[in-house]
Structure formats: structure tokens, C-alpha cells
Amino acid sequence: MKIGNVEIKGKAVLAPMAGVADRAFRELCVDYGAAFVVSEMISSKGVSMGDRKSKDLMFLSEKERPAAVQIFGSDPMIMAQSVETVMQVNPQIIDINMGCPAPKIAGNGGGASLAKNPELAEKIVKAVVKASPVPVTVKIRMGWDENSINAVEMAKRAENAGASAITVHGRTRKQMYAPPVDRNIIAEVKKSVSIPIIGNGDIVDEQSAAIMLEETNCDLIMIGRGALGCPWVFSQINAYLEHGRVLPTPPVSERMRVMIKHIEKLCEYKGDYVGMREARKHAGWYTKGLHGAAKYRQELGTLENMEQLQEIAYKICMENR
Amino acid sequence: MNIFSKLKDFILWLVLTKKCKYCNTLITKNEDLCADCKEDLPQISGEKCTFCGAGKDRCNCKKHRMDFDGITSPFYYENGIKQGLQLLKFNNKSHLANIFAEDMAKCVKEDFNDIDFDFICYVPFSPFQTTERNYNQSELLAEEMSKRLEIPVKNALVKLFDVKTQHDMAIMQRKGNVHGIYDVKDGFSVKGKTVLLVDDIMTTGETLNNCALIMKIRGAEKVYCVTAALTVKEKKK
Numbered sequence: 001m002k003i004g005n006v007e008i009k010g011k012a013v014l015a016p017m018a019g020v021a022d023r024a025f026r027e028l029c030v031d032y033g034a035a036f037v038v039s040e041m042i043s044s045k046g047v048s049m050g051d052r053k054s055k056d057l058m059f060l061s062e063k064e065r066p067a068a069v070q071i072f073g074s075d076p077m078i079m080a081q082s083v084e085t086v087m088q089v090n091p092q093i094i095d096i097n098m099g100c101p102a103p104k105i106a107g108n109g110g111g112a113s114l115a116k117n118p119e120l121a122e123k124i125v126k127a128v129v130k131a132s133p134v135p136v137t138v139k140i141r142m143g144w145d146e147n148s149i150n151a152v153e154m155a156k157r158a159e160n161a162g163a164s165a166i167t168v169h170g171r172t173r174k175q176m177y178a179p180p181v182d183r184n185i186i187a188e189v190k191k192s193v194s195i196p197i198i199g200n201g202d203i204v205d206e207q208s209a210a211i212m213l214e215e216t217n218c219d220l221i222m223i224g225r226g227a228l229g230c231p232w233v234f235s236q237i238n239a240y241l242e243h244g245r246v247l248p249t250p251p252v253s254e255r256m257r258v259m260i261k262h263i264e265k266l267c268e269y270k271g272d273y274v275g276m277r278e279a280r281k282h283a284g285w286y287t288k289g290l291h292g293a294a295k296y297r298q299e300l301g302t303l304e305n306m307e308q309l310q311e312i313a314y315k316i317c318m319e320n321r
Numbered sequence: 322m323n324i325f326s327k328l329k330d331f332i333l334w335l336v337l338t339k340k341c342k343y344c345n346t347l348i349t350k351n352e353d354l355c356a357d358c359k360e361d362l363p364q365i366s367g368e369k370c371t372f373c374g375a376g377k378d379r380c381n382c383k384k385h386r387m388d389f390d391g392i393t394s395p396f397y398y399e400n401g402i403k404q405g406l407q408l409l410k411f412n413n414k415s416h417l418a419n420i421f422a423e424d425m426a427k428c429v430k431e432d433f434n435d436i437d438f439d440f441i442c443y444v445p446f447s448p449f450q451t452t453e454r455n456y457n458q459s460e461l462l463a464e465e466m467s468k469r470l471e472i473p474v475k476n477a478l479v480k481l482f483d484v485k486t487q488h489d490m491a492i493m494q495r496k497g498n499v500h501g502i503y504d505v506k507d508g509f510s511v512k513g514k515t516v517l518l519v520d521d522i523m524t525t526g527e528t529l530n531n532c533a534l535i536m537k538i539r540g541a542e543k544v545y546c547v548t549a550a551l552t553v554k555e556k557k558k
Contacts, residue, residue, distance in 0.1 A: 251386035257537040264512075264540070310538050317388070317534055 001219055003196055004135025004164035006066060006092045008220070010035035012209060012237045013167075013198060015224030016070045016095070016139075020281070024265035026064040028258070029227060032234040035220060036066040041097050041105075044073035044082035060089045068137065072097035074109030074120065076127035083131040093164075094132050096125060098154070099139040101173045112173035115144045115154060122157040129162035139167040139200075142185045145174035151185050152192045159193045167198040167222055177225070186216040198222045205233060206240035206247075213241070229285025231258065252290060252320040256313040259286035263309060276303055283309065292319035342420055344401030345408055358401035365394060365551075369432070373526070374551055381554045387526060389518065389533035391545045393432040395424035398522050398550040406521055406549055409458050418458065421521075421549040422465030429470060429517065429547050436545060439514040441467050442477035444528055445503070449483050462549060463519040472517065478532055479506050503532050505539045512540035523551040 001008050014021060014029045016038035021029075026037040039060060046054030060067045069091040073079045079096070086094060098121060100111030107113070114121040129136045138158045143149035155166050168189050170181035181201030190197045199218035203209050204226035212221050227233050232250055239245040250258075262282060267275030283300045287293040296312050303309055341348050341355035343362070348355045354362070370380035374392035396402040406421070408414040443463035446454070467474040482502050505511055518532055523546070533544040 248386075251388065253388040253534050253537055257541075260538065260540065314535070314538050317538070 001196060003093060003137065006135055008035050008066065010234075010238055011213070011220055011241050012234050013220055013222045014038060014227060014234075015200060015222045016041055016068075016097070017224050017228075018100075019278075020228065021224075022266075022278070023059060023061055023064065023269055024262055025231065025282070026067070027061065027265065028231040028262055029234055030064050032231045033238045034234045036068060036092065037064050038068045038070050038095055039091075041070045041072050041100060042082075042086070044071045044079045045075070047071070047082040047085050048078050058086060058089055060091060066092040068093035068095045070095040070097050070139070071128075072100060072105055072110045074114065074124070076120075076123045079124050080127035080131040083128060087133065091134060093134055094128065094136050095167075096128060096136065096138045096163075099141045099167070099169050101141070101176050106173055112141050112144065115141060115148065115150060115173065118150065118153055118157055121154060122161045125158050125161035125163050135164035136162065137165040137167065137198075138163045139169065141169045142172045142175075142182055145172050148172075149185065151189050155189045155193050155197075159195050163195065165196040165198060165219075166193065167200050168218075170199070170201040183212060183215045186212070186218055190217050196220065200224070202226070206237045209237045210240060229259075229282065229288055230255075231262075253317045255286060255290075256317055259283060260306075260309060260313055262286075264306070267306070272305070276305060279303055279309070283312075287316060290316055290320055292316050341401065343417075344404040345414060345417070346401075346404075355401065361400055363397035363399040363402055363550075365397060369393070373553075374523070374548075375553045379553050387533070388530045388537065389544045389546045391433065392523065392526075392529070392548070392551075393428040393546075394523065394548045394551045395421075395428050396550040398524075398552045402550050406458075409461075410521060413455055415456060415458075415461060418461035419465050422462050422469065425462065425519075425547050425549055426466050426469040429466070433517070433545055433547075436543075437515060438470075438472045438517045438545075440473050440475040440477070441470070441517045441519060442475050443518070444520040444532055445476070445478045445480045447480040447483045447502075450480070459520045462521060466517075466519060466547070470517075475509070477506055477509050477511060477516070477536070479504055503528075503535050505536060510540070511536050514541050515543045516541055516545070518544055518546045520546070520548045521550070523548045 010033055012035055014026060014034045014037040018040045029037055040057050042054050042057050069086045071079060071082055097111055098114045100106060105111035125138060140151055140154045142151050151168055158166055168186045170183055170186050186199045196219040198220040199212040199216045200222035203212055203221055203223040209221050236247045239247045263279040266279055280301055280303045283303060299312060339348050339350050341358055342353050343358050344355060346355040365376050368377045370377055370382060372384050373380055373382035374394050405417050409417040441463050443459040446457045463474050480502055481504060516536060520529060523529055529546045536544050
């Protein structure tokens with residue numbers, strides 16, 4: 001299928017996840033068959049001020065394609081201005097963040113708080129679409145809270161303003177990440193616009209992916225936290241959706257191998273110091289639920305170097321034989 | 322009879338008789354195999370179990386996921402094949418490596434035909450084992466296969482201890498040796514590599530499993546195994 005003029009192969013997209021779905025993880029997900037990946041969110045204001053952190057976040061390697069860069073902010077002009085800089089990393093798509101529930105973002109007028117101001121949201125989309133040479137997509141939530149569910153209105157306005165696709169996360173901002181996702185709202189949005197819809201929320205495996213597609217009739221699904229510690233989920237989803245095959249979970253040794261590969265990439269891209277520190281949370285996800293994982297949790301939380309990691313990985317493999 | 326005619330008989334005996342290709346029994350010159358091997362060669366044929374490499378008709382494994390990505394083998398460790406491999410291992414009949422490598426290479430070409438191997442390696446001897454034997458039979462098999470498959474052989478693995486003596490077991494426990502008895506050789510990189518691992522016989526699979534596991538922990542992408550023979554557990558009746 002196509003988003004704007006961009007050809008998309010496969011059904012499962014990797015969600016933007018700040019501080020987590022970085023280049024190393026995104027590359028792995030592409031290897032496993034993600035249809036496309038989205039960068040960590042980038043502040044449009046930061047970009048326009050030449051802020052170092054925003055600059056660092058704005059990176060897409062050749063190994064992670066097709067890819068979208070996600071920008072957030074609340075000023076249509078600044079959002080539009082940031083497009084030129086963003087295009088330097090050659091994204092296939094630009095995504096507008098209207099779904100982040102974090103107080104730092106949503107408390108400052110951007111992210112999910114744009115649901116409280118659909119007119120402003122529409123202006124932002126219009127401005128970015130005008131400035132962007134590539135298709136623009138928008139990620140929204142169900143609404144601000146249970147009393148203001150307005151995903152359908154937001155979607156229609158986005159379509160009007162020229163968006164090429166919309167991702168809908170079936171929760172309100174108030175709900176953060178807690179209660180089970182509401183798929184009805186995603187189905188309603190799908191019925192109300194003609195551009196592609198990406199369904200997002202609580203997708204963790206091939207079954208939940210299939211259910212989302214079936215119940216909402218959406219065009220693609222987006223998986224975020226469900227992929228952490230298990231990037232092979234993309235292969236599993238693809239195999240199921242394309243051929244009805246259920247691929248078994250990889251054996252523990254394979255999982256540990258991927259974890260080590262991931263963390264090596266992290267260190268390669270970010271240096272050993274930052275790499276190993278970021279590795280700690282990933283190692284936690286990769287080892288979750290395995291025999292002996294609880295025993296090593298503390299050690300993994302204070303991971304310092306690869307030797308340590310390899311030793312723990314080996315021990316966990318032996319305990320799970 | 323005098324000594325010269327005895328000598329003549331002996332030379333004639335050497336010249337006129339042949340040995341069975343696999344088990345080394347004396348046979349007549351016209352044959353390649355002895356009667357037993359001809360009739361009852363324990364070949365693995367037909368559909369194979371993907372977990373243990375045995376034929377589906379004889380597989381009795383618990384379908385445990387191994388740490389290696391595949392296993393292939395031409396024979397069961399029985400009859401003449403068992404004899405021949407014991408001769409190779411214990412009786413210095415090194416020429417048998419060439420014989421078995423032929424069948425092993427054929428298996429690799431059939432079962433792993435679309436896999437691009439970076440190198441071949443073999444289950445190593447410990448320093449102590451090296452002093453005990455004239456050669457490592459798995460190393461010989463690996464070298465013969467390397468010629469046939471045109472893949473380089475690398476001495477990638479080391480065996481750190483022998484686990485048979487109490488002394489060595491105590492060392493392992495004291496050091497908190499977590500890497501078991503096998504490891505990748507210091508300074509050798511297996512990062513991102515697709516490896517073909519060779520051993521003479523697979524019994525429980527533990528040796529191959531441990532070697533494959535440590536290679537993956539050190540960064541190998543895939544490890545496939547080939548052995549000359551494998552043991553199948555008998556089904557309990």
C-alpha cells in the first residue's frame with residue numbers, strides 16, 4: 001500500500017519511542033521486517049534554535065529505511081520551519097506528534113494536548129504539509145480525556161489539511177498507557193476518512209495484530225512497547241498475516257544473541273559509556289520472564305561492560321536449558 | 322615352508338586383499354564394502370527431524386530447541402560406521418577422515434545448500450587431550466571438508482578444561498567458570514559470522530550445543546553443525 005507516494009511493504013510499523021527506539025533498535029526492527037520505522041520525537045523549537053540534543057536525535061541511517069522523522073510542537077510556523085532541517089536526514093515521511101501524553105510535552109501545548117485545540121492542530125498540519133516535500137502523517141490519541149473524545153474530528157481535520165495517513169492510539173491522554181486499548185474509536189476513524197489509518201495500542205504479537213486489523217479495518221498496525229526486547233515480533237507478525245504461519249519464539253540462546261548484538265550496536269553508535277547505560281533497560285526487556293532473570297536483574301541494572309553482559313547472557317542460557 | 326615363502330605369502334596377502342571403506346574389515350578386491358556394510362549401512366535417509374538430524378522414522382528426540390541452527394549427518398553411529406569411527410578416534414586410522422568427510426560434505430551440500438558459510442571450525446581438544454592423541458579426528462574431518470566445500474577452516478574454539486577429573490571440576494567451580502569448558506579463541510572474532518561446526522559424533526548434542534552457544538554469545542550470527550554420525554536413543558518399549 002502507499003502513504004502518499006511512498007510504497008510501504010508489510011503491515012507492521014515500529015512506533016516512535018523517545019529514549020528507547022533509537023537507531024540501533026530501529027535497524028534491528030527493519031532487519032526483522034518492520035514496514036517502516038519512526039525516529040524518536042524531535043522538538044521543532046529545538047531544531048529551529050540549533051539545539052544540540054535535537055540535532056543528535058535527528059538521525060536516520062541507511063540501514064533503517066523506510067523511515068519517518070517525528071516532530072512535536074505547537075507553533076505552526078516553527079513546525080513548518082523545522083521541516084527544512086529535518087529533510088537533511090532524508091526521511092521518507094514526516095510524522096506530527098499529537099499523541100505524547102508526557103507532561104513535559106503535553107503540558108507545553110504540543111503532543112496530546114493538541115486534541116484540546118483541533119483548530120490549531122489543523123493549522124499545524126497545513127503548515128507542515130505546505131513545507132514538506134514528503135508525505136506528512138499525524139499520530140493522535142482518542143482524545144484528551146473521556147469527556148472529550150474527538151479522534152474522528154481530529155482525523156477529518158488532518159485529512160482536510162493534507163495529511164497522508166493517521167495513526168490512532170486507542171487511549172485518551174488521561175489514560176496514559178494504562179487501560180486496555182479502545183479499538184472501536186480506531187474503527188470509527190477508519191470509517192470517517194479516506195486516507196490510510198494505522199491502528200496502535202496493545203499490540204504484542206501476531207494475534208493482537210490480526211485482531212486490530214480485523215476489528216478496526218485499519219490499513220497498518222503500529223507496535224511500540226510490544227516490540228521491546230523482542231524485535232523478532234515483526235517477523236512473527238508478517239509470517240502470520242502473510243501466510244497464516246505461527247513462528248515459534250526464538251530459543252533463549254537466540255534471544256540472548258540478539259540482545260548482545262543490539263547492545264553492541266548501541267555501544268558502536270553512542271560509545272561505551274552511554275551505550276552500556278542505555279543497554280541496561282534493553283537488557284531488562286530481553287531477559288524478562290526467563291528463568292534466573294530476577295536473580296540477575298540487579299546486575300543488569302548496573303551493567304558496565306560487554307564482558308559482564310556476555311557472562312550474564314551465558315548464565316541465563318544455561319538456566320533455561 | 323621357509324621364510325621366503327612365508328614372506329611371499331605375506332606380501333601377496335597385503336597386495337591382494339582390501340579393507341572395507343568404512344569399517345576397515347578385510348574384504349576381497351572386487352568390493353568397496355564388506356558384506357555387513359553393504360547390507361546394513363546405517364545411512365540416514367528420507368525426511369529428517371529438524372531438531373536432531375535423525376530420520377523421522379527413527380527420531381526419538383524430545384524436540385528440544387538446540388542452540389545451533391541446524392544439524393546434518395550421513396550416518397547413525399552403528400555397525401560398521403561405529404567401528405570405523407572408533408578406529409579413526411582411537412586407533413590412528415587417520416585415512417578414514419577422508420572417507421567420512423566425503424559423505425559429510427554431501428550432506429552439507431544437500432541440507433545446507435543455500436547457506437553462505439564464513440568458515441568451518443571443529444570441536445577442539447583440551448591441552449591434556451592433545452598430549453594423549455596423535456591428532457584431533459574432528460580437526461581432520463574439518464580439513465577434509467574444507468577442501469571439498471571450498472570453505473576455509475579456522476581454529477576458532479578452545480577447550481579450557483577436561484571435566485573428567487575431580488581436580489578440573491573443582492577448578493571450574495572455584496573460578497565460577499561460567500563459560501563452561503569451551504570458548505572462542507582469544508583474539509579470534511566470530512562477530513556476525515555464519516559458522517559450520519564439525520565433530521565426529523553427536524551423542525546428546527551437549528558438546529555441539531555448548532560450542533554453538535558460546536560462539537553466539539561472542540557474536541556469531543548462525544552456527545550449523547555436521548557430524549560423521551549421530552546416536553539415536555532407543556524408543557522405550
